[in-house]
Amino acid sequence: MINVTAVFDIGKTNKKFFLFDKDYKEVYKEYSKFDEIVDEDGHPTENLSALQNWLKGVFENILNAKQFNVTAINFSTYGASFVHLDENGEVLTPLYNYTKDIDQSVIDSFVEKYGPKEEFLKTTGCFDLSLLNSGLQLYWIKYTKPEIFKKIKYSLHLPQYLSYIFTGIPLSEYTSIGCHTALWDYTIKDYHSWVYKEELHKILPPIVSTETSINMNYNGKRIKIGVGIHDSSSALLPYVRSVKKKFVLVSTGTWSITLNPFAEHAIVEDTDAEDSINYMRINGKPVKATRVFLGNEYKIQVAKLSGQFGVDEDYHRHVKFDYDLYSEIMHDFKHMFKWESIKDENMPDKTEITYDKFEHAYHQLMTELVLLQVKSIRDVVRGAEIKRLYVDGGFSDNDLFVKLLSHYFRNMKLRTTDSSLGSALGAAISISDKKLNSKFLKKNYSLKKHVPFITK
Missing domain, CATH: 3.30.420.40 (ATPase, nucleotide binding domain)
Known part of the structure; x- marks a missing residue:
């Protein structure tokens, strides 16, 4: 059996699964696509349950395969996407698409509280204010869907949610936080002050290095599971x-x-x-x-x-x-x-x-x-x-x-x-x-x- 590292690489269109040997040579790949579904406003979005079922199914098949011995698994995905979980680990909302427009009044309210806009965009390394900034999604949910916001135990960036599916451990890591989220202040190397003022830090899991992995017994096998990137x-x-x-x-x-x-x-x-x-x-x-x-x-x-x-x-x-x-x-x-x-x-x-x-x-x-x-x-x-x-x-x-x-x-x-x-x-x-x-x-x-x- 070949020792391999498994990687799920999730794009907006193509969902890919790879196995790499010890020299990082690709020894297996599998591709899939899912039809998008729509959120409550009719905007297209990722079919999260189909994605989760595919992840689990593909991984079970590889674990049962005789030619590969999976020693580690990690996840790479697109950014600007949050999965919101309640206290039971259940998903609360659709995976809101970062192309979705939000009411200008929400953005105006944000700028009025935490502007001036130009200064804010520079310190957070962003170029606009929209759902392309996943932090703004949290603000939008807090003030337009307060009944849902109250139920959020953790908000996980998409790579970390995929890791969570396999580990049950909610975590945050730097590359997802630092990708035009409007959450991070690069001048102080910490969450921006607005995150603390809005008490969003309470639903953001502990930050760990992207190199972190969790050694777990998965279906009787010892496997190193990454936190995603x-x-x-x-x-x-x-x-x-x-x-x-x-x-x-x-x-x-x-x-x-x-x-x-x-x-x-x-x-x-x-x-x-x-x-x-x-x-x-x-x-x-x-x-x-x-x-x-x-x-x-x-x-x-x-x-x-x-x-x-x-x-x-x-x-x-x-x-x-x-x-x-x-x-x-x-x-x-x-x-x-x-x-x-x-x-x-x-x-x-x-x-x-x-x-x-x-x-x-x-x-x-x-x-x-x-x-x-x-x-x-x-x-x-x-x-x-x-x-x-x-x-x-x-x-x-x-x-x-x-x-x-x-x-x-x-x-x-x-x-x-x-x-x-x-x-x-x-x-x-x-x-x-x-x-x-x-x-x-x-x-x-x-x-x-x-x-x-x-x-x-």
Whole structure:
């Protein structure tokens, strides 16, 4: 029997289950999807009971399998989600979706009590006030559903709820608390004063390190059960553990999130960017981050260009970087794209493409998008001595994106990585005592080095 670590990696759409061997190689995986249900207001939300049944069923099957010996289990999930339990451990409410709108009067009331808003957002590392801040959900329930609030014994972040299903022990941990929840004051390294004033600390379980695990007898087997981890912090962990020098990670996708785990100061002290945000490392240290809606804007603009130039919708995937086209664009550079989902002071009032070939327009698009990414990276580095830049996610195999980024950061060593396992692997690593060496990314993440192109 192979000794394995089991990980449930729960996304909004895909629910995944992995088994990793002692070298963190994937030896088994299982995927599932559930139809969403609706809450009392008709807003779509996670089917929590279906999720719980799937977790238990999958795990029972693996425990009974003859080829695997499960020694540990952990959980990685999306954030900004609370599960509220009564004194009997029963779930009190739906898992409210962070996309759900709440009455503006609730937000106004909160700001009136605990504003000014700008100062509050900075100290808590948030960029708005909505249900994307899970702390605000507690405030919303307290004042709009007081009969339910009175029954809450514990409010658990989703990763910790999944752990609770297996252990029955309610806990909190840093990565979930620190992920744009509006609960944590990064300037004092404690819950924000409003949490104590509203007495919410009484329903928030004790805080433990993300590396904490509970040794339990589960159906006659001794198994180490982790307390769960927020997915963005989990995806960062393999880099933190295996790279010995300071670095910045650009995690690209619909959102392009730049993470600096070596920032010495919280956001409040050294940036005013509204798209700046804090995450938290597993030991409670802040991760300074910036975000830009790059993948979303790329998708919008590429669809428009494909239609305008009459090319196949996948044509853009095969365009390679052309230095002569780039040089021509930069000779008398001007912004041509009006973004639909990004605010940028440099963009024109409307999009005007002056080229007659898709390749030329595409180079213009990528140059402008990369300039946005460059600003996002510079905002998060802010003069720090960081010489390494890692890029993972969707843009890591975009030839123009990588070459242009390498060009603009010629003083940094640029590396791309490819791991579809992402946060699941981080969850396995977080409860392991095994050290990662400098070759880990090369062996497990298809690490590639990139050098800047030569300018003529």
